[in-house]
Amino acid sequence: MNDRHDFTAKVSGxxxxxxxxxxxxxxxxxxxxxxxxxxxxxxxxxxxSLWLDIxxxxxxxxxxxxxxxxxxxxxxxxxxxxxxxxxxLRAIAGLEPKITGDICFGEQVWLSDxxxxxxxxxxxxxxxxxxxxxxxxxxxxxxxxxxxRTSPDLRQLHPEDIYQQLDLTPLLHRAVQQLSGxxxxxxxxxxxxxxxxxxxxxxxxLSALDRIGRQEIVPYLRRVLIDINIPVLLISHxxxxxxxxxDFLILxxxxxxxxxxxxxxxxxxxxxxxxxxxxxxxxxxxxKEPSLPxxxxxxxxxxxxxxxxxxxSPSTNLPKMCRLRIRAKDVSVSLRPLEQSSIQVQLPVxxxxxxxxxxxxxxxxxxxxxxxxxxxxQISQYSFDQLGIKKGCRxxxxxxxxxxx
Amino acid sequence: xxxxxFRLSTEDWQAIWLTLKLCSLTTLILLCIAIPLAWWLAFxxxxxxxxxEALVTLPLVLPPTVLxxxxxxxxxxxxxxxxxxxxxxxxxxxxSFEGLVLGSVIYSLPFAVQPLKQCFRSIxxxxxxxxxxxxxxxxxxxxxxxxxxxxxxxxxxxxxxxAHTLGEFGMIMMIGGSIAGETKxxxxxxxxxxxxxxxxxxxxxxFFLLVLSVLLLFILNRWQQDSRR
Numbered sequence: 149m150n151d152r153h154d155f156t157a158k159v160s161g162x163x164x165x166x167x168x169x170x171x172x173x174x175x176x177x178x179x180x181x182x183x184x185x186x187x188x189x190x191x192x193x194x195x196x197s198l199w200l201d202i203x204x205x206x207x208x209x210x211x212x213x214x215x216x217x218x219x220x221x222x223x224x225x226x227x228x229x230x231x232x233x234x235x236x237l238r239a240i241a242g243l244e245p246k247i248t249g250d251i252c253f254g255e256q257v258w259l260s261d262x263x264x265x266x267x268x269x270x271x272x273x274x275x276x277x278x279x280x281x282x283x284x285x286x287x288x289x290x291x292x293x294x295x296x297r298t299s300p301d302l303r304q305l306h307p308e309d310i311y312q313q314l315d316l317t318p319l320l321h322r323a324v325q326q327l328s329g330x331x332x333x334x335x336x337x338x339x340x341x342x343x344x345x346x347x348x349x350x351x352x353x354l355s356a357l358d359r360i361g362r363q364e365i366v367p368y369l370r371r372v373l374i375d376i377n378i379p380v381l382l383i384s385h386x387x388x389x390x391x392x393x394x395d396f397l398i399l400x401x402x403x404x405x406x407x408x409x410x411x412x413x414x415x416x417x418x419x420x421x422x423x424x425x426x427x428x429x430x431x432x433x434x435x436k437e438p439s440l441p442x443x444x445x446x447x448x449x450x451x452x453x454x455x456x457x458x459x460x461s462p463s464t465n466l467p468k469m470c471r472l473r474i475r476a477k478d479v480s481v482s483l484r485p486l487e488q489s490s491i492q493v494q495l496p497v498x499x500x501x502x503x504x505x506x507x508x509x510x511x512x513x514x515x516x517x518x519x520x521x522x523x524x525x526q527i528s529q530y531s532f533d534q535l536g537i538k539k540g541c542r543x544x545x546x547x548x549x550x551x552x553x
Numbered sequence: 554x555x556x557x558x559f560r561l562s563t564e565d566w567q568a569i570w571l572t573l574k575l576c577s578l579t580t581l582i583l584l585c586i587a588i589p590l591a592w593w594l595a596f597x598x599x600x601x602x603x604x605x606e607a608l609v610t611l612p613l614v615l616p617p618t619v620l621x622x623x624x625x626x627x628x629x630x631x632x633x634x635x636x637x638x639x640x641x642x643x644x645x646x647x648x649s650f651e652g653l654v655l656g657s658v659i660y661s662l663p664f665a666v667q668p669l670k671q672c673f674r675s676i677x678x679x680x681x682x683x684x685x686x687x688x689x690x691x692x693x694x695x696x697x698x699x700x701x702x703x704x705x706x707x708x709x710x711x712x713x714x715x716a717h718t719l720g721e722f723g724m725i726m727m728i729g730g731s732i733a734g735e736t737k738x739x740x741x742x743x744x745x746x747x748x749x750x751x752x753x754x755x756x757x758x759x760f761f762l763l764v765l766s767v768l769l770l771f772i773l774n775r776w777q778q779d780s781r782r
Contacts, residue, residue: 243682267685280683284701294687343687 198347198379202239202249202259204232204403211235211403217396219254219347219379224394224411226384226421232403233383237349240381241274242267253347270347271298273340273378277352279332281324287335288320294343302344305376313375314338314368329357330364337369341376348373348380354389369393387424391415391473416514416522425476425505425512427524430469447472450517454493456549476512478551479525481543483535493547497523499537513537515545565758567734568742575650575738576718579657583665583714584707586658591669591710596678613663621727624656628728653729653736657718664713672706705780712773716766 197216204211211232217223225233238244240251242258242265251259258265273294274280281290295307311317314334319327327335333353340348353369354362370393373380384390390397390411397414399406399421407418412428415421434446434453445456447470456472485494497515504511505526513525513532523545537543561569594606612620628635628647635645646652676699684698700707722740729736731745739762746755 241682241686243685267682268688268690270686271688272686274683274686278679280679282680282683282698282702284698293684293689297688297693339687 196254198240198254199250199252200236200240202236202247202251204235204239204244204247206235206246209235209403211239213400213403213405215398215405215408217381217398221396222373222380222382222394223396223398224382224384224390225398225400226387226390227400227406229385231400233385233400234351235403236400237274237351237381237383240347241272241349242270271302271343271345273343273345273348275333275336275340275348275350275353277355279329279356280336281327281332281339283324285324286320287316287322287324287327290324290335291316291320291339291342294339298344304344305341307342310338310341313372328361328364330361333357333361333365334368337365337372341372341378345378348378350380350382352383352385355384355386366392387421391426391428395471412522416524422512425524425526427474427476427479427522429472429474429517429521429523431472433470449493450495450519450521452495454495454549456493456552473553474523474547475551476524476526478548479515479523480546481513481515481525481527481535481537482546483543485544486546489546490548491546492549493552495523495545495547497543497545499539499541499543501539502532502537515543561757561761562754564733564737565742565754568737568739568758569761571650571734571736572719572738572740575653575657576715578654579661579718580665580711580714582654582658583661584711587662587665587669587710587714588707591666592673594666595670595673609666610663612660617660617721617723618727620660621656621724624652624659624724624728628652647728648730648732648736650735653725653738656724656728657721660721660724661714661717664717665710668709668713669703669706672703672709676702705777708773708776708780712769716769716773719762719766719769 196219198219199216201214202211203213209230209232213232213236225236227233235244239247240258247259249259250261251257253270256265256270257263258270281287282293285293291310292307295303311320314337316335316338319331319335324332324335337353354365357365373393382390382394394411396409397411398408399414399418401420406420407414412430415426415428429449431447431449431454434448436442437446440446440455443457445458447454447456449472481497495517497517500514500516500522502511502513509529510526511529511532513527515523515525517523525545535543590605590609594602594609625647627633628638628645630636630639630645630647635647638645644651646655680698680702681694684694689697720740721738722744725736725738725741726744729738729741731737731741737745739758743755743758743762746752746758
């Protein structure tokens with residue numbers, strides 16, 4: 149907001165001009181602040197948000213998006229290639245010159261009819277899919293490029309910490325050309341973070357990497373994103389990456405917003421996301437018990453204690469919560485709890501509805517846990533008939549602990 | 554031949570000095586014009602870009618005499634620019650060193666713009682966008698990102714403009730004539746010597762130009778190999 153006012157004051161000249169500008173500012177700020185309040189009261193988000201109402205017209209392509217994204221945790225922007233994901237990200241970053249509409253980041257106006265905040269003032273970190281390191285600088289110079297250009301009082305992340313967290317110290321004095329793909333992405337991530345961004349944009353940061361390259365970055369990415377409290381927008385066309393990292397999802401289709409919401413919900417309601425059907429469940433990690441083997445991890449899921457062989461990944465959004473990814477194929481159901489079975493995770497559930505899977509002999513069972521979370525089970529039509537499943541009937545969902553990640 | 558080189562007359566030295574001055578000044582001015590122009594042409598895809606591109610490339614295809622002829626018309630005291638210059642009380646550009654600089658800039662423009670344009674295209678906009686997102690302002694991006702990355706293009710543009718201006722003849726004959734110390738550059742002096750059947754003097758200067766040109770192109774090539782490595 150302040151930026152905009154400074155800008156209008158700068159461009160006008162003369163006393164009359166100044167007076168008019170002042171009046172305009174006054175009217176605008178009154179109007180605008182009530183506008184924001186209204187929007188805030190409508191949805192009551194706990195944190196500030198990114199408001200978007202933008203459109204972009206290009207040959208054979210139209211992007212038209214109006215939404216509000218809560219600035220917390222990791223939000224994935226998901227859709228097929230060509231659906232406008234990258235254009236949306238570039239619009240937010242201020243790199244798309246032909247974009248029109250409004251963008252507000254919390255209290256800051258980034259785009260309006262009369263004002264466009266230049267990219268260098270938005271304090272956005274971007275890690276894109278292709279190699280974006282500056283080839284004429286060394287790794288260290290690349291890492292410090294943004295850090296040196298931020299004012300000292302904004303510096304909260306420091307080079308030594310980031311080098312250590314991302315394991316960059318051995319690379320510092322190398323030429324950029326000597327790095328592998330995964331190392332380059334790690335440097336790009338470190339560089340973006342050292343510029344002290346208020347928003348981090350990840351544009352398919354993994355898509356150009358092979359399996360080894362992914363291994364070089366994924367663990368670091370996850371750790372850093374959990375540790376550092378910066379909102380993240382993650383673009384991806386691979387559900388795998390989205391489910392691994394994000395808590396919220398924005399689904400784009402042909403330049404339009406298709407759906408938006410919590411990942412766990414959308415996974416079950418959007419047909420596009422069911423190519424590999426799975427559920428995301430949130431659990432609370434319980435303190436270690438001395439009677440249990442040290443490798444076993446104790447969790448509380450839907451008022452039940454469950455044991456897992458390995459510690460699951462913590463949620464980036466909810467403190468002290470862990471996320472479990474469970475594929476629908478790995479969930480079976482029974483009318484009674486199984487006894488003397490290797491299955492460790494058995495949850496009482498209620499059937500909400502079902503739906504045919506892609507193969508006609510199988511179907512997806514939508515199960516509701518006692519705390520309201522939803523679980524998806526893929527079972528055969530035959531067992532469905534055998535068990536005589538009806539809407540609302542109570543079952544036990546059995547999950548192999550080893551299949552949970 | 555070696556000993557003869559040292560027997561250059563004052564007139565020869567004057568021409569050499571004048572030529573080097575003309576080439577350096579032209580190169581300097583060309584770089585200032587060509588950097589923004591090449592950037593604009595490198596990423597523009599509209600009709601006006603094609604039109605300007607055609608204008609810029611024109612000196613490459615037109616005989617220098619045609620270019621010289623139109624400049625002569627344009628600069629003559631009772632036409633266009635020449636008219637305004639006289640009205641403004643400025644000295645006429647025709648048959649002066651300043652006129653030669655103007656002519657050379659136009660004549661060598663494609664040799665500065667083309668390599669820079671190619672270079673900017675290969676750099677693309679991504680490094681600059683990256684720098685902007687990291688907080689670098691316009692001049693910062695230009696000076697600390699674009700210029701270092703465009704070094705091979707800048708070297709090529711500078712040496713090609715210099716070398717091409719060195720070989721200028723037809724256009725200078727049209728708008729500069731042959732005034733010692735003002736417009737009599739090496740190529741014109743060689744022509745004068747030959748006209749006066751003073752073949753020895755013509756040979757010395759020709760050889761000088763030949764060596765200078767080979768040297769210049771050799772250095773350019775080495776430099777580009779270095780920066781590619």
